[in-house]
Amino acid sequence: MDKANTGVIGVGLMGHGIAKNLLEKGHPLTVMAHRNRAPVEDLIGRGATEAKTPREMAEAVDILHICVSGSPEVEGVIRGPDGILASGKAGLIVIDCSTSDPVSTLQLADELAAAGMILVDAPLARTPKEAEAGTLDTMVGADPETFAAIRPVLACWAANIVHLGPVGLGHKMKLINNFIAMGYGALYSEALAIARKSGLTAQQVDDVIRPGRLSNGFYETFMKYTLERDEDAHRFSIRNAAKDMRYLANLALAVGAVNPVQGAVRNAFAGMEAEGEGDRYVPMLADFIAARNGLPPVDDA
Known part of the structure; x- marks a missing residue:
């Protein structure tokens, strides 16, 4: 073949x-x-x-x-x-x-x-x-x-x-993979908002996290948008993220899994999609969470 x-x-x-x-x-x-x-x-x-x-x-x-x-x-x-x-x-x-x-x-x-x-x-x-x-x-x-x-x-x-x-295990694993990735996205967005409300800058957060054990490839592309405003840094849409988290919620229900963290991650992306921003990309969730905290986007801070 x-x-x-x-x-x-x-x-x-x-x-x-x-x-x-x-x-x-x-x-x-x-x-x-x-x-x-x-x-x-x-x-x-x-x-x-x-x-x-x-x-x-x-x-x-x-x-x-x-x-x-x-x-x-x-x-x-x-x-x-x-x-x-x-x-x-x-x-x-x-x-x-x-x-x-x-x-x-x-x-x-x-x-x-x-x-x-x-x-x-x-x-x-x-x-x-x-x-x-x-x-x-x-x-x-x-x-x-x-x-x-x-x-x-x-x-x-x-x-x-x-x-x-x-057959079936590939899609199950993919949803687990995306849960971890979108979990990072939701976590970074919220952490940046709390940091900025506390008097820290996004650059200071990056100066500490990037050289250490908490950095990873997803973090790097996420922060490339946050710090450089590169809209193509991570081209995965909010709509697709929300869809994947709905699928994972269905899987958790089907297997009887307890999933409180996954529910919170799903709601972060569902909220942004519900406000008509589904075509934006995952790192832009940081702007959405910032706005809910009364903060401007990073480049306007």
């Missing part, structure tokens, strides 16, 4: 990089736009073919990646009248790279299996920069035989590939 026919539905910030790297590693590629044309045109210029519907793509490829916003979009791509299931393509492997609700993932896996298809969950970690470089992280839920078959394809766009076990 080294040169399997591949497809990508959803060639946005992350999907474009996945698709580009599949092409560069010699895989025939079919793509389909989810929102805008520019990435599709770029990939066609690199040698990709365009499909008009998920059904058309499923009929053309052996391994089909889905990289869309969440479970409602994934369900539409699979179950729609011109969806993947409608193709009847026995043997097709569908890799869901989205951050999806594991409850939905397991239902879709059963439906695809009944049609002779296989669903793999392989959500992504890291950023669009790593997507373009082909060095993403992915956490994979698949049976051992399927994982062995798709690993060379995953290796085209991921540098760190972790096989967790059967």
Whole structure:
């Protein structure tokens, strides 16, 4: 399967990089736009073919990646009248790279299996920069035989590939991963507000935290926005953060987990989304929390 026919539905910030790297590693590629044309045109210029519907793509490829916003979009791509299931393509492997609700993932896996298809969950970690470089992280839920078959394809766009076990575990782990990340975001935002109300500056906080054990890659990109006002420092939307925290709340409910901290993190992002700021990026939560504390953004302080 080294040169399997591949497809990508959803060639946005992350999907474009996945698709580009599949092409560069010699895989025939079919793509389909989810929102805008520019990435599709770029990939066609690199040698990709365009499909008009998920059904058309499923009929053309052996391994089909889905990289869309969440479970409602994934369900539409699979179950729609011109969806993947409608193709009847026995043997097709569908890799869901989205951050999806594991409850939905397991239902879709059963439906695809009944049609002779296989669903793999392989959500992504890291950023669009790593997507373009082909060095993403992915956490994979698949049976051992399927994982062995798709690993060379995953290796085209991921540098760190972790096989967790059967389908569903990838999306569960991704939600845990994002809970830790968004927890950092909520914590940093609140800590900065308390610090500033106490007479400290954001720069002074950074001078102490950055050289020490509490620093990490997420902290660095978060503070790049806070201190330098670089809006592209961490391009992950508040809307997606709030969606992921809702999915994790559903998972906690399903497994009977006690989750008081996760509830507080979810509410921080839900509050910003509810005020119409869902298209802003995660580090901008610091401005939102600052405003609730009667503070201006850092650069206006």
